[in-house]
Amino acid sequence: MVRKDFFKIQTWFFEYVNGFTSDDQFIRQNYTLKKEHTLRVCDNILTIAGELSFTSDELPVAEICALLHDIGRFEQFQQYRTFMDAKSVNHAELGLEIISRYRVLDDIDPVEKAQIRNAVAWHNRAALPDSQDARSIVLAKMLRDADKLDIWKVVTDYFNAKNKIKNEAIEFSLPDTPGFTPAIYADLFKNGIVKTAHLQNLNDFKLLLVGWVFDLNYNISLQLLKERGYLDAIRSVLPQNEEINRLFIHVNDYINERLN
Numbered sequence: 464m465v466r467k468d469f470f471k472i473q474t475w476f477f478e479y480v481n482g483f484t485s486d487d488q489f490i491r492q493n494y495t496l497k498k499e500h501t502l503r504v505c506d507n508i509l510t511i512a513g514e515l516s517f518t519s520d521e522l523p524v525a526e527i528c529a530l531l532h533d534i535g536r537f538e539q540f541q542q543y544r545t546f547m548d549a550k551s552v553n554h555a556e557l558g559l560e561i562i563s564r565y566r567v568l569d570d571i572d573p574v575e576k577a578q579i580r581n582a583v584a585w586h587n588r589a590a591l592p593d594s595q596d597a598r599s600i601v602l603a604k605m606l607r608d609a610d611k612l613d614i615w616k617v618v619t620d621y622f623n624a625k626n627k628i629k630n631e632a633i634e635f636s637l638p639d640t641p642g643f644t645p646a647i648y649a650d651l652f653k654n655g656i657v658k659t660a661h662l663q664n665l666n667d668f669k670l671l672l673v674g675w676v677f678d679l680n681y682n683i684s685l686q687l688l689k690e691r692g693y694l695d696a697i698r699s700v701l702p703q704n705e706e707i708n709r710l711f712i713h714v715n716d717y718i719n720e721r722l723n
């Protein structure tokens with residue numbers, strides 16, 4: 464991708480996103496949350512791309528995947544006041560519709576355009592599709608890791624904040640009741656990914672975040688997860704008991720095995 468095209472898309476992004484504002488502080492706060500999230504996902508994907516030896520021509524394609532992956536979030540929140548796709552719309556599909564509507568990728572190489580659209584479409588799926596398009600798969604894997612790394616940042620900052628103002632959009636309106644769902648806990652020992660539909664309370668959501676570690680694609684992502692201490696931060700807001708200790712032993716063993 465040529466630099467001129469990259470900057471044109473980046474300029475469009477800021478114009479589009481900065482157009483979302485509101486008198487309502489709750490709405491404004493969540494627009495800002497997604498804008499800042501997106502920019503950090505761009506940083507994360509560039510770090511991963513560097514580790515995978517992307518060339519200077521390839522880096523902008525990866526960065527545009529990150530820049531556009533959540534572009535559907537703003538209209539989603541404007542219309543439904545939630546980030547829960549199940550209660551509103553699939554934000555990746557909405558994002559693709561917006562990319563088409565504003566002709567965001569119409570001037571770039573059609574192969575790169577298809578790769579970026581695939582990465583956006585696949586970033587929030589439970590699993591990657593069975594595609595023969597190896598390049599789209601790599602970009603989607605990078606994006607999924609980069610996205611998870613930043614969602615861990617957002618939620619751990621939130622859970623560990625002193626004087627926190629409750630944000631239902633981050634907590635998915637789940638009740639903060641004691642304990643957790645045994646089936647979710649058991650799945651994590653089979654290195655399984657927790658399904659959003661199975662969440663009963665906030666602790667289940669925290670367990671889902673722990674389980675994301677099994678869906679990381681690249682060692683650099685596991686390393687960044689370790690360095691940034693996100694799992695310790697989640698652990699500190701889960702019940703302090705023997706079951707949770709056992710879970711974190713399992714998860715840390717898994718990470719160390721993959722890194723060695």
Ligand SMILES: [Fe+2]
Nearest residue numbers: 504532533610
């Ligand atoms: Fe995201």
